[in-house]
Amino acid sequence: MTDNRPLHGYTDIAAVGALLADATRARVLAALADGRSLPASVLAAESGVAASTASEHLARLVEGGLLTVERSGRHRYYRLANPQVAAAIEALAVLAPDRPVRSLRESTRAAAMRRARSCYDHLAGQLGVAVTEALLTREALIRTDGGTGTERAQGDPLSAPLQEHPYELGPHAEPVFTDLGVDLNSVRRQRRPLLRFCLDWSEQRHHLSGALGAAVLTRMESAGWLRRQGKRRTLGVTDEGARALEKLLGVDVAA
Incomplete structure (x- = not known):
């Protein structure tokens, strides 16, 4: 018999992991890890993807609670939702393998x-x-x-x-x-x-x-x-x- 009662104290780490398990979203978070707010166009350039692709990833990160967004004129500015997100990025840097260095x-x-x-x-x-x-x-x-x-x-x-x-x-x-x-x-x-x-x-x-x-x-x-x-x-x-x-x-x- 399946027990559908909620597990108190359980946190859905997998949901956050799914958000991070994409190279483009990881690059977006790394670009914002210094606490800045950046427009979608800049984040697209830093991530090396088209603006439409970046918008899709940004929407997922906002929905997942890792980013917040603020409108200023015609632009939307994104930033990390809180310092805990930055801390998580720093922590993952210890576990993540170094990318091969291909140039000076x-x-x-x-x-x-x-x-x-x-x-x-x-x-x-x-x-x-x-x-x-x-x-x-x-x-x-x-x-x-x-x-x-x-x-x-x-x-x-x-x-x-x-x-x-x-x-x-x-x-x-x-x-x-x-x-x-x-x-x-x-x-x-x-x-x-x-x-x-x-x-x-x-x-x-x-x-x-x-x-x-x-x-x-x-x-x-x-x-x-x-x-x-x-x-x-x-x-x-x-x-x-x-x-x-x-x-x-x-x-x-x-x-």
């Missing part, structure tokens, strides 16, 4: 992604981890579980936001973040959690996220320290940024 250009692009990239609205990659390490060194952040630096703790997921993180603001938080141009009081007034941390998929170490992580990335971009590499998540450090990071945090970008 592709190799350079892959290396750049690992050096510095945006993860939804905060800084990730080698630079994201290095900045978090520097904040610990300067006691703007302190670790409360006895761990060393940003090292992964036992039981941390391979690549995802940490549900319970072992960090809090340190005794020098106010002056360090002020020097960076981040107003802690203003960030504290936001509704989202001040401190969140992710396990970086390429570095397998923690990087700062949450409201404070978003404020740090916003400040670095507005100050001209970081620059977007075209329409991708990759971030490049400007000469001014390299000097500022060295002076304020002791981060040697060249290293």
Whole structure:
């Protein structure tokens, strides 16, 4: 006899998996993983498909709850539905096989992604981890579980936001973040959690996220320290940024 009673606590992972099990939809999600809103025409170009094909895939992603859409004039702008979608994309990057690198250009692009990239609205990659390490060194952040630096703790997921993180603001938080141009009081007034941390998929170490992580990335971009590499998540450090990071945090970008 078939039991048709609902299974409480069951989540339909297969439904999300079906949405991700298509190369075009995966490329669309990757293009939006830095938190931007992009029109369908741009997403079609980044995915390498016709506009009509992109529209079909976008409609499925919106219906499946992975994207939201907003109309502005004649255009529709798409973005990830929430930070959890970005976190899922980052997590899957650990499990997914690397695509074969067929050219120097592709190799350079892959290396750049690992050096510095945006993860939804905060800084990730080698630079994201290095900045978090520097904040610990300067006691703007302190670790409360006895761990060393940003090292992964036992039981941390391979690549995802940490549900319970072992960090809090340190005794020098106010002056360090002020020097960076981040107003802690203003960030504290936001509704989202001040401190969140992710396990970086390429570095397998923690990087700062949450409201404070978003404020740090916003400040670095507005100050001209970081620059977007075209329409991708990759971030490049400007000469001014390299000097500022060295002076304020002791981060040697060249290293």
